[in-house]
Amino acid sequence: MDNRYPYRKGFLMFQSEYKIQSITQLNPTTYSLVLECAELAAESWCGRFVNIRCGEKPLRRPISISEIDKENGTITLVFEVRGEGTEWLSTRRAGEKLDVLGPLGNGFFPDSAKRAIFIGGGIGCPPMLGAAQEYGENAEAILGFRSAAQIILLDKFKACCQSVDVTTNDGSFGVRGFVTDVLADKLSENKDCVVYACGPMPMLKGVAQMCAQNDVQCFVSLEQRMGCGVGACLVCACKTHEADGEHMRHVCKNGPVFDAKEVDFGG
């Protein structure tokens, strides 16, 4: 019951201090951090996350695993400064150590036998990069940002995807509008695909609705405030409507990726 996507079940997790290999600024508020953590990288796959201790903060901060390099034993985390925790994280330097718990959650399981569209909104793009890379050739990406200044990871998406469409709310780059505008065009051409998405709630809701109307399977990665990050405290609840009724699932353990048609976006 707890494992909604039983293709692979994470068992090993670690809480340890790992060395920061590099930290680079991608735009005024977003940073990319490469962590040397061979044991953790070996158990990682796209859409999973880690929980990072930020200074004296009592709660760790959940950050998605963006790219995974098993050969070199590293993972890449891309994060935006939102508050004190991520601010602290942004001031770390290469060579320092980070206290990290992970890998956590049930990520994405992209089915390479089917046409796949990967949708990222803003800081929701990093986990979609890993998912597109894992999917392999012919991935199609739609990336949405507020404006050109916020664009991140575009070259990396271009390197692994067959097509990349960018939307900006103000039209300063790519298509003016929302990711759903591009998705609508793509689905009107061909509905035989699976959609994977991560981004702000209103975007996910819009994508999920569009997929439901078109009878397209859709998986969304959700965010929720967390305590333990491992499934022990039950604070990260997300309401779902499943075949056997209503449930309170937990984003850290049952998610963060959920089948969009089961998610209660209102609650």
Next chain:
Amino acid sequence: MADLRVNIAGVAFKNPVITASGTFGFGQEYARLYDISKLGGISCKGTTLEPRMGNLSPRIAETPSGILNSVGLQNPGVEGFLKNDLPLLENTDTVVIANIAGSQIEDYIETVRRLQGSSVDMIEMNISCPNVKEGGVSFGTSPESVERITKQVKAVAEQPLIVKLTPNVTDIAEIAAAAEAGGADAISLINTLTGMKIDIETRRPLLKNNTGGMSGAAVFPVALRMVWQAANRVQIPVIGLGGITKWQDAVEMLLAGATAVQIGTANFTDAYTPLKVIEGLDAYLDAHGEKSVMDIVGKVQVW
């Protein structure tokens, strides 16, 4: 190596460190990180007679050196606990404590009845919950109500009964005495302190439930004071908790009169906290020439 063993109401603990209810699930998640049989005991997630969905999210907020939570007792119900969760702990060599909650006395009694004959070693009764028959006032806030529920639940409890006190009261010693008078085998304290946090941009409380229970380092001095007051009042063993994040805090709790401690919120910050507390306690006792942990219980020298 000092002797870390303690005995509470006839139940032998290999050490006095227990993980606190609601922060450690039924142990299985943290079993992926370390051998949970190293723990003195595990207090399981609060269990009610029927399954509960709990409150809407967000259910957690961070505060200075602490957190607020409003899980709302989401749990699989006592039958779900007995069928799915308890069996996983059967081969773990640690004291298993079932934590129970309810909204009327009858629910507590029936929940405890269902635990008869199970492998549960002890029962911890959470009396912070609102009593629906008394207009939602918590069972734990008046001495009369505490004594009454303790007496009635104790009458059907097969396992030793720990009564877990709420700190949201005027006189904790009175409440502790009431639990003892009702027949409690031990008491544990403190549960969370009711708190609140508001997002000044949206002008909305961070918690969907508006208010929540505060825990973590920030509550430690309050918890310590209450444990000391309660331990001075009752003869039964006291289990101290609330804001313990390091072994030094545990030593303070023991000196104040606790026979054992529980660790909750600190598991979120550092999952290895319980093990670090066990090791630190052992080293402290050795360094101070104490042969047994029992030798420091209640040994604070007050002015």
